[in-house]
Each structure stands twice: as C-alpha cells, then as structure tokens.
Amino acid sequence: MPRETPPQRPWIRVTLTTSIVAILLCLILISLSIGVIETSLADLFSQAADGEGLLLLSRLPRTLATLLAGASLAVAGFILQTLVQNRFVEPATVGTADSAALGLIGVSIVLPDAGIFSKMLVGSLAAFVGALGFLALVKRLPRTQPLLVPLCGIFYGGVISSVATFLAYENDLMQYIGIWMNGEFSGVLQGRYELLWASGLIALAGYAYADKFTIAGLGRDTASGLGLNYSQTIHLGLAIVAMVTAFTVITVGMLPFVGLVVPNIVSRFVGDNSRKVLPLVALVGGTFVLGSDILGRVLRFPYEIPAGAIFGVIGTFVFLWLLLARPSRA
Amino acid sequence: MIDIQNVTYHHGRSLILDDVSLRLKKGGITALVGPNGAGKSTLFALMARLLPLQSGSIRFDEMEVGKTGTQSLARKLAILRQEANVASRITVRDLVGFGRFPHHQGRASEADEAFVQKSLHEFDLASIADRFIDELSGGQRQRALVAMAFAQDTDYLLLDEPLNNLDMYFARSLMQQLRALADAYGKTIVIVLHEINYASGHADEIIALKQGRVALQAPPESFMTAENLFAIYGMDVQVETFGNRKIALHQV
Numbered sequence: 001m002p003r004e005t006p007p008q009r010p011w012i013r014v015t016l017t018t019s020i021v022a023i024l025l026c027l028i029l030i031s032l033s034i035g036v037i038e039t040s041l042a043d044l045f046s047q048a049a050d051g052e053g054l055l056l057l058s059r060l061p062r063t064l065a066t067l068l069a070g071a072s073l074a075v076a077g078f079i080l081q082t083l084v085q086n087r088f089v090e091p092a093t094v095g096t097a098d099s100a101a102l103g104l105i106g107v108s109i110v111l112p113d114a115g116i117f118s119k120m121l122v123g124s125l126a127a128f129v130g131a132l133g134f135l136a137l138v139k140r141l142p143r144t145q146p147l148l149v150p151l152c153g154i155f156y157g158g159v160i161s162s163v164a165t166f167l168a169y170e171n172d173l174m175q176y177i178g179i180w181m182n183g184e185f186s187g188v189l190q191g192r193y194e195l196l197w198a199s200g201l202i203a204l205a206g207y208a209y210a211d212k213f214t215i216a217g218l219g220r221d222t223a224s225g226l227g228l229n230y231s232q233t234i235h236l237g238l239a240i241v242a243m244v245t246a247f248t249v250i251t252v253g254m255l256p257f258v259g260l261v262v263p264n265i266v267s268r269f270v271g272d273n274s275r276k277v278l279p280l281v282a283l284v285g286g287t288f289v290l291g292s293d294i295l296g297r298v299l300r301f302p303y304e305i306p307a308g309a310i311f312g313v314i315g316t317f318v319f320l321w322l323l324l325a326r327p328s329r330a
Numbered sequence: 331m332i333d334i335q336n337v338t339y340h341h342g343r344s345l346i347l348d349d350v351s352l353r354l355k356k357g358g359i360t361a362l363v364g365p366n367g368a369g370k371s372t373l374f375a376l377m378a379r380l381l382p383l384q385s386g387s388i389r390f391d392e393m394e395v396g397k398t399g400t401q402s403l404a405r406k407l408a409i410l411r412q413e414a415n416v417a418s419r420i421t422v423r424d425l426v427g428f429g430r431f432p433h434h435q436g437r438a439s440e441a442d443e444a445f446v447q448k449s450l451h452e453f454d455l456a457s458i459a460d461r462f463i464d465e466l467s468g469g470q471r472q473r474a475l476v477a478m479a480f481a482q483d484t485d486y487l488l489l490d491e492p493l494n495n496l497d498m499y500f501a502r503s504l505m506q507q508l509r510a511l512a513d514a515y516g517k518t519i520v521i522v523l524h525e526i527n528y529a530s531g532h533a534d535e536i537i538a539l540k541q542g543r544v545a546l547q548a549p550p551e552s553f554m555t556a557e558n559l560f561a562i563y564g565m566d567v568q569v570e571t572f573g574n575r576k577i578a579l580h581q582v
Contacts, residue, residue, distance in 0.1 A: 082418070085417055085418075211428075211431065211436045212436070214418065214420065214424075214428070215428055215431060217417075217418045218416050218418060218425075218428070219416065220380075221375075221378075221380050221409075221411045222411070222416070224378075224379065224380055224400060225378060225380070225404065225408060225409045225410075225411075225479075225482075226404055226428060226429070226431045226432055226482070227400050227401040227402075227403065227404025227405070227431070227432040228400075228431070229400060267419055271419045271420055271421060271424075271462055272418040272419040272420050273418075273420045273421070273424045
C-alpha cells in the first residue's frame with residue numbers, strides 16, 4: 001500500500017501564499033532601498049511623489065523587472081513541463097532560449113536596422129520553432145527513461161547555441177550573446193525594461209488556458225478522449241513559452257533554472273493542477289528572482305553579481321535537494 | 331448502435347486489422363477478446379478517433395468518427411486506454427473532475443460538481459479524493475481513471491483492459507458496476523478483456539478478434555465452448571457450467 005499522505009487541504013496553499021506574499025513585500029522594500037546612491041526610503045518616496053527621482057527612474061523599474069522576469073519565466077517553465085510531461089525541462093535547458101538568441105542574431109545580421117518590434121517577432125518565432133523541434137525530438141525517446149528528455153534538450157540547445165555563437169563570432173556580435181544569455185538587472189532603467197510587461201501579460205494570458213494545459217499534460221490519448229484539441233493546445237502553450245523566453249532574453253538576458261526549480265518546488269507542495277498552481281508559481285518565481293538580485297547587489301557592494309548567477313548557484317542546490325528528497329513513488 | 335464497416339488498418343507494412351465489420355447494439359456490455367496482437371487495442375483506438383481511419387467507417391448512432399468534431403464525440407463516448415499512465419500530480423477529485431470538461435469547457439457548474447461527487451462515491455474513491463494520483467497504488471489509480479470516464483457521462487463507454495492492476499475484489503465489483511450502469515442508464519459499454527470468464531460472467535455479447543479479423547460474435551452461452559476457445563486461442567480448455575454461467579478452466 002502507498003504511504004499515507006495527509007489530504008491536501010486548501011490551507012496548505014493559503015498558508016504558503018500568504019507567507020510568500022509577506023516575504024515578497026519585505027524584499028520589495030529592501031530592493032527599493034539599497035543601491036550605490038545613499039538615500040532613505042522616505043526621500044525616495046517624496047521625490048517620487050513629485051514624479052521624478054531615483055525611485056521612478058531606476059529602483060522601481062529594476063524591482064518590477066526582476067518580478068516580471070521571474071514570474072513569467074517560472075510560468076513558462078511550468079507550462080513547458082506540463083506539455084512535455086517531464087519535470088526536468090525548462091526553456092533555458094532545452095534550446096528555447098538558444099533558439100531565441102539565434103533568431104535575434106540572425107535578424108541583427110540580415111536587418112541591422114530592424115526595430116525592436118520586428119526583432120521581438122523574429123526572436124519569438126525562432127524560439128517557437130526551436131521548441132517545436134525539441135518536442136518532435138523527445139517524441140522519439142522511450143517513455144521509460146524520463147531523464148533522457150532533459151539530456152537530449154541540453155544537446156539540442158548546445159547545437160543551436162553553437163550555431164548562434166558561430167554567426168555572432170563571424171559578424172562581431174559576440175557581446176550580444178553574452179548579454180542575452182546571462183540574466184542580470186543592473187542595466188534596467190525606466191524605458192528599458194517595459195517589454196517585460198508584455199512578457200508578464202502573456203504569462204497571465206496563459207492562465208486562461210490553465211485547464212487545457214493540465215488536460216494536455218495527461219497525455220494525448222486522454223486529452224483527445226476529453227475532446228481537447230491536443231495539437232492546438234500544445235502549439236498555444238509553446239507560443240507562450242517562446243514569447244516569454246524571447247522577451248526575457250532580449251531585455252534582461254536569460255535566467256536559467258528559474259523555470260526548472262520554481263515549478264518543481266511548488267508542485268511538490270500543491271500539485272500540478274495549473275488552475276490552482278500557476279498563480280503560486282508566478283509568485284514564487286518573482287520572489288526568488290528578486291531575492292537573487294538583492295543578494296547579487298549586496299554581496300560585493302558596491303559591485304554586483306548577476307542575478308542569473310546567484311539563482312543558478314542556489315537553484316542548483318535546491319533542485320538537487322528536491323531530486324534526492326523526493327518521496328518514492330507508489 | 332455502433333456500426334463498424336470494412337475497417338482495415340496497416341501499421342507500416344504489417345496488417346493489423348483486416349476488413350473488420352461489426353454491428354454492436356445499443357445498451358448492454360460487449361466484451362472484446364482475443365489473443366495478444368489480435369488488433370483489439372487498434373480497433374479501440376480507431377473507434378475513439380485516437381488513430382486516423384485508413385479505410386472503412388465507424389459510426390456511433392448518427393455520429394461518424396472522423397467527420398464529427400472531437401468535442402461532440404467527447405460527449406458521445408468516453409474511453410479508457412490500456413496505457414493511460416498519468417504522470418501529473420493532481421488529486422483524484424481533480425482528475426475525475428476533468429471528466430466533466432467536455433460538458434463545461436472549464437467552467438464547472440454545481441451540477442458538474444455534484445456529478446463528480448457521485449462518481450467518486452460510485453467508485454469508492456471518496457476517502458482518497460484529495461490524494462495525489464502519483465501517490466496511489468496501481469489499482470486505485472485505475473479506479474480513478476474509470477471514474478473519470480464515468481464522469482464524462484456518455485452513452486458509450488470504451489474501456490481497454492480496465493481490470494489491469496485490480497485485485498479480485500475490485501475486478502469483480504467493477505464488472506458489477508458496469509453491469510449496473512448498462513442496466514440502469516442504458517449505457518453501451520465495450521470492454522477489452524483478457525480474462526474470458528469475466529466476459530462470460532458479465533457481458534451480453536462477446537466478440538473475438540484473431541489476426542485482425544472478427545473470429546466470432548456471439549452471446550456468452552454459445553460463445554463459451556471448448557471448440558470456439560480452441561479456434562480462437564489455439565489451446566485446449568475445459569468449459570464447465572456453474573449455475574447459469576459457463577466458466578473456462580484455463581488456468582490449470
């Protein structure tokens with residue numbers, strides 16, 4: 001007989017949500033108050049009331065950017081894991097981010113004067129195609145070996161990234177690859193991060209399809225049996241993942257592990273039913289990334305360590321712990 | 331009525347189904363039996379539009395598979411596949427609740443909730459309704475999947491080896507429940523079985539497939555003879571009558 005588990009009452013979700021909101025509010029205040037320029041929160045707010053100053057120009061945008069990037073990447077990771085039916089995938093490790101970068105490099109070479117909008121479009125499209133390619137690849141893997149899926153994704157991403165790097169090298173665009181692939185927020189100012197709002201809105205739009213994603217996650221046969229248009233749902237989900245990834249890559253750079261660690265932690269406590277879980281995934285994603293950014297800002301003050309690097313280090317350990325401490329399956 | 335006409339199916343070069351034509355009357359339980367590799371699951375997948383038809387046609391009453399929208403079909407027939415391995419961490423209640431999806435497309439009404447509750451009770455799942463399905467035993471998960479198909483509340487129920495993983499107690503009670511569903515609600519249940527005695531004991535009609543062809547379609551009384559079983563399975567089996575049931579003694 002399987003291990004007796006306590007019934008999953010809603011209070012787990014409520015307690016978890018409340019405590020994370022409390023932590024998040026503290027982090028937001030900390031994030032607003034630390035920086036190289038010495039000033040007090042009171043001064044910041046009084047300046048902001050006049051519509052100017054450090055708060056509106058830099059600190060608030062930076063805080064919002066971390067929250068938006070973290071939340072939408074975590075949601076993208078959750079959706080990707082649901083659709084691929086594998087817990088060990090996320091946009092950064094299965095080639096989606098690399099495909100976005102490849103698309104962006106491509107458009108920078110072919111149309112150097114292209115506006116941000118057309119770049120975004122090409123980047124998102126490339127990420128979408130990359131994700132479709134990955135899905136076609138993993139369909140051929142034996143279902144009994146779930147760990148082959150992320151391994152295959154890493155190879156796949158490596159191949160795409162090497163093409164992107166080669167093109168960048170040949171065309172003297174290497175600095176872009178560095179910026180796109182290493183997420184950090186020190187360059188975020190008012191007017192330079194607003195694309196992330198679009199990313200957040202897209203992630204929010206994903207919530208409207210939460211039930212469909214969960215059903216698709218039950219497998220093609222079960223989903224079709226329930227009358228779901230399976231391939232349409234997959235395409236829609238991948239489009240959301242692709243856009244969130246591409247928007248993040250171009251604005252602040254990719255933050256690996258967010259889409260992997262956060263959904264795994266949340267799922268462990270409250271399960272996989274997207275409708276119930278997605279808000280919490282977004283909340284935890286934003287909180288973790290903001291926390292990483294704050295750590296990166298204070299550890300070597302006044303210098304900075306990229307949030308992506310901090311998250312990578314902490315995230316790896318958290319993920320290893322999750323992997324090893326996972327209760328044995330019935 | 332399920333009307334299957336001239337269905338032929340190839341997988342690569344090998345012939346899986348060879349010109350199968352069947353007519354199943356509405357209401358009651360039909361058992362589909364046959365040796366491994368006879369094409370039972372393929373026929374099932376074709377009926378449930380999980381595989382595209384290569385030739386022939388399949389109709390459920392007025393709805394023709396392949397020409398009817400997948401959503402309408404989901405309200406006409408529910409299917410439980412043999413290898414329905416669900417990896418998601420969702421609760422039994424949520425899983426069974428998704429059975430109502432074809433009816434509400436994401437906005438569950440109180441009637442839907444009530445039906446879910448009824449399904450949970452019907453299949454003895456109320457006490458584990460809030461457990462995650464990845465923490466259940468194989469048999470409990472199987473019952474949850476059958477309950478989901480039941481919650482779909484369709485005229486037709488296609489179950490591919492639903493007795494997998496079930497112990498004697500639950501196997502028999504599931505068959506009895508299906509019998510009750512067929513009798514009380516006039517549902518048409520098609521069920522793939524390996525254990526011929528469950529077919530004999532609970533079905534109204536048994537269909538045997540062999541090498542992609544229909545070998546026999548008959549009520550249990552005339553189906554269960556040593557000659558028929560030899561023709562289908564290629565083994566000598568003693569058939570005995572107990573009460574009004576015929577039982578094949580194939581285990582010994």
